[in-house]
Amino acid sequence: MNCGLLNAEKEPVPLKSVEVELEVRDHVATVVSTLNYENKEDKPLEAVFVFPLPGDAAVCHFSAKIGQTEIVAEVKEKQKAREEYDDALSSGQQAFLLEESDQSPDIFSLSVGSLRPGESASIRLEYVTELAVQADEGLRFCLPAVLNPRYQPRGSEDVCIQVTSVPASLVPYSLSFSARVSSPRPVSKVESNCPLDALQYLNTEQTQATVKLAAGHKFDRDVELLIYYKDAHQPTAVVEAGQASAKPGSLMGDPVVMLSLYPEFPQAVMSSVASCGEFVFLLDRSGSMDGSRIKSARETLLLLLKSLPMGCYFNIYSFGSCHENIFPKSVEYSQKTMEEALKKKIEEMGADLGGTEILEPLKHIYSQPCIPSQPRQLFVFTDGEVGNTKEVINLVRKNSGSHRCFSFGIGEGASSALINGLAKEGGGHAQFITDTDRMQPKVMQSLRFALQPAVMDISVKWDLPKGVSVTALSPPITALFQGQRSLVYAQLTGQSSEAAEGCVTVKYSLAGHPSQNQLHFSLKPAEDTGLPVHRLAARTLIGSLEIEERESRGEQEEGVKKKVVELSVQSGVSSAFTAFIAVNKGDGEVLQGPLVVRNVPTPRMMACCMPMPQYRKSFSPVVQFSDAGMEDFHVLQSSRCSLDVSESCLPKQPPRDPLLQLVSLQKASGCWVLDPALAAALGKTTREVEKPKPASVNQEVWGTILALIWLHGFKMDAQEEWELLAMKAVSWLRAQNAPCVTECVEAGNALLGCNMQKDALGI
Incomplete structure (x- = not known):
């Protein structure tokens, strides 16, 4: 008889809850996930959980706690780790394995082996990740929850990690999530796509705050946090001390600097957009x-x-x-x-x-x-x-x-x-x-960004005291955009008795003109922070080496792979060629007989509940969706479902968005033509829009000025959506050298009930 939590196949699910603690320091996030397992069956289990993580995350800790015994995993070459895991299970020992998918670095597989009847285990997983800057200057953190089945191309022979998933509403375990945010600058607000409890400030400067998901949150979507600081776009540098136990001269033994650069481009260049x-x-x-x-x-x-x-x-x-x-x-x-x-x-x-x-x-x-x-x-x-x-x-x-x-x-x-x-x-x-x-x-x-002039000839130059040398860990910067951040990691070797300050200069060519941004920073290492900067730097370097390995052949390929494994083991950060392995070698009773495999499902955002394929895991199961997989099935189901519905039952189409209605009428040149469709988009009759038009003004000029007044008067909340096409309209107007523009603006304001100034419209 089944008991406890059940998945879509009516099998008990040993994963009971997931607890996530997030710590954000400026624009680096450290995430600790605790997965609580319990075997309520009368047989020993192997639980397999395939789940998403941010693609650039540096997974840096994995441990398991059974009762009072804690086992900390080690990073080992992937095949050796798999063999050690299988050997442990074969001999009746408990073992835990965490590995990255061969196909995508944002999918991980966690195997919990030999969970005895009635036994509980707590798995702790830690990773660090950079937070990306959004259009509105917020920093975005995403806790991926949804893992939709990945489509395998026809004829693909690649081995992929099997995804077992259920519709999000049927996920059989709970999620709790809390975050602590700290920065040198005040935290102005934190927003989310999920309900949050009120933000709690921890000091009067408002540079530290905590927030958590509201009670009753369902694990039915990715959890997205947007964190806003005051004066966020400032270049910064953090120097982090090396690990005391690591060898000086090694990546983990030396200090590492993380530069956060925000280029500022000359206004004269940025005010013009490319016309090609x-x-x-x-x-x-x-x-x-x-x-x-x-x-x-x-x-x-x-x-x-x-x-x-x-x-x-x-x-x-x-x-x-x-x-x-x-x-x-x-x-x-x-x-x-x-x-x-x-x-x-x-x-x-x-x-x-x-x-x-x-x-x-x-x-x-x-x-x-x-x-x-x-271009x-x-x-x-x-x-x-x-x-x-x-x-x-x-x-x-x-x-x-x-x-x-x-x-x-x-x-x-x-x-x-x-x-x-x-x-x-x-x-x-x-x-x-x-x-x-x-x-x-x-x-x-x-x-x-695409219309900004391309930044060419980017170089990074370091100016450090005598006795201190620098090794770049990041790949060369290939793109710079106004107001967007570039992160640079570098290893600092040696010491200096001189002034403990360094300088970095980013030089580039913009629209044919040489330009540069400079940042001075202290070489004094920050307090002990748990080495997040070192681990992000290691992940960056590992990523570059993995790319090099894919482009190498023969002995060179093996040499690069060996470098990745060595760096991964040294830094304790996962890679495509390594895995975390933990084996409980205590005096516990050795298990007899075969293990029952229980696949822990992840949420998926699919409209239909197609049963997932059954499989038995030896270690790396090969189960692929056919060409008529989940996505095709969804389409077929949708079309079949609609066949039996009479037209009277179908929902009426909502009226078209007024902004899109107006935009759809603009000509490629940037102008609008005065016609009944434009009048309707402005909420007027043809007679109402034609009557106040100055006699000396043609219909295109009048229609374009009306459209610009309407956009500025009624749609300023969506300005980023129409700003570029409005600039095109203004350029067209200027090229016409039209008479009576001021008179047109006054008449247009009277017609539309606005009070826009000519300068505000850009004309």
């Missing part, structure tokens, strides 16, 4: 994009197309199990090509192309020759449910010299390894859009 470029949009149309995701993507493409500068080139690709493109090759942006893209293609786009095969359309895009004097800017929109993450990122890196890549992770469970990896290797910027976010503001911020 090849803009390639790649949209995920797999089944899991159905519903609000694909609708939001279509609306975003509308805004993007209206905001492009005249004289550029563009194309739109979409993909699922196959891929499509609107034009055979990128075309010049004009009213004709814009209309063709919008009316004939974008409005018809649905989440109807099956699986998530992103590699082939990327290969096709890169096979197209670049257009001279039109290629690639925008990728996906929910990130792919099984060949490393292969995709490798392809982007190999083509990084020919383009910049801006990536957007859509919805719960988007792979952070894929989204961050695309942007990092493509010299662009990554954004995450949960199902409660509006996609448009984040995408338009990335378009503003």
Whole structure:
């Protein structure tokens, strides 16, 4: 008879609860997760839990506590760790194994072996991660909870870790989450996509605060925190002392500095946007994009197309199990090509192309020759449910010299390894859009970045006292954007009797002009902080070496792999080639007989409850979704379900967003034409908008001024969405040298009930 918590297959689930404690120091997060297991069955168990972590996290501690006995895991070469785990189970000992997926660094597998009947175990997992800067200057922390099944491309022979998941509402264990935030600058607020208790300040300066999830939170979504500091965009440097027990001269034995750089570009350069470029949009149309995701993507493409500068080139690709493109090759942006893209293609786009095969359309895009004097800017929109993450990122890196890549992770469970990896290797910027976010503001911020002049010839120069040398641990900076942070890690070797101050200078060329940012910093190490900077630096260096290993061959490949293993073991940070292994070698009773495997499910955000495939784990199970997998099934189910519903039962389509209605009427040149559709978008009749028009002004000028007044008067809360297309409208107006502009603005204000000044409109 089953007892306790049950999963979708009516099997008891030994994982009872997850407790997460987050400590944020400035823009570095240390996360401690405690997973509490209990075996309520009458047989010994092996519990297998596959779960997501941030893709760039440095996992640095893993231990298990059974009763009063604590076993701390060691980092070992992955195959040796697996063999040690299997040997321990074969001999009746308890063992615990934590390893990173071979395919994606944001998926981990935790195996709890030989949990005796009635026995409890507490697993402690610790990792550190950098916090990304958002468009509104908030720092984003995400605790991934949702792990949607990753689509394996057809013909793929790669071994993937099996994901056992259930709809989020059926997750059989609880989550508690608390956070402590501290910074040299005051904490102004903390926001979340989940209900929070009130923020509690711990000092009068408000530089320390705590917050936790409200009681009754269901583990049904990724937990996102947005942390806001006052004066956040300041360059900083943290020097962290080495580990006392480590050898001087080694990464862990020497001090490590983490620089946080925020470049400030000259206003004269930033006020102008590029009027050239090849803009390639790649949209995920797999089944899991159905519903609000694909609708939001279509609306975003509308805004993007209206905001492009005249004289550029563009194309739109979409993909699922196959891929499509609107034009055979990128075309010049004009009213004709814009209309063709919008009316004939974008409005018809649905989440109807099956699986998530992103590699082939990327290969096709890169096979197209670049257009001279039109820098290629690639925008990728996906929910990130792919099984060949490393292969995709490798392809982007190999083509990084020919383009910049801006990536957007859509919805719960988007792979952070894929989204961050695309942007990092493509010299662009990554954004995450949960199902409660509006996609448009984040995408338009990335378009503003893409329209910024490209920063060239970036170099980092160190000026340190005599006797102190520096070793760069980060890969070279490939992209700098106004107001966005770049992190640089470096190892400091040696000592100096001189003034304990260093200086770093970032030099670059912007729009043909040499420029630089400089930061002076103290070489005095910070107090003991648990070595998060060292571990993040080690993870950064390991990531660079893993890339080098994938591009090497033969003996060189083995040599690089050996380096990764040595660094991983030395730093205690996980890698693709190592795993954490803990074996209880105490005097406990040796278990007899076979273990029963219990797969702990993770939440998934899927509309249908398709039963997951059953399997028995030897160690690395190979279970792949067929081409007609979860995503295709979802599409088929959706279409079947709608067949028996009469039209009278279907919900009425909501009225179109007034902002999008107005935007859709703008011409590629930037102007609006005075016609009945524009009058309706402004909430007026044709007669009402035509009557106050000054006689000497043509209909395009009058329509454009009315549209600008309406945007500034009624939609300032969405300014980041329409700012670029408004700039284009202003440029068009100035080029007309139109008469009576002041009179038009006054008449437009009277008509629309606004009070906008001509200067505020930019004209």
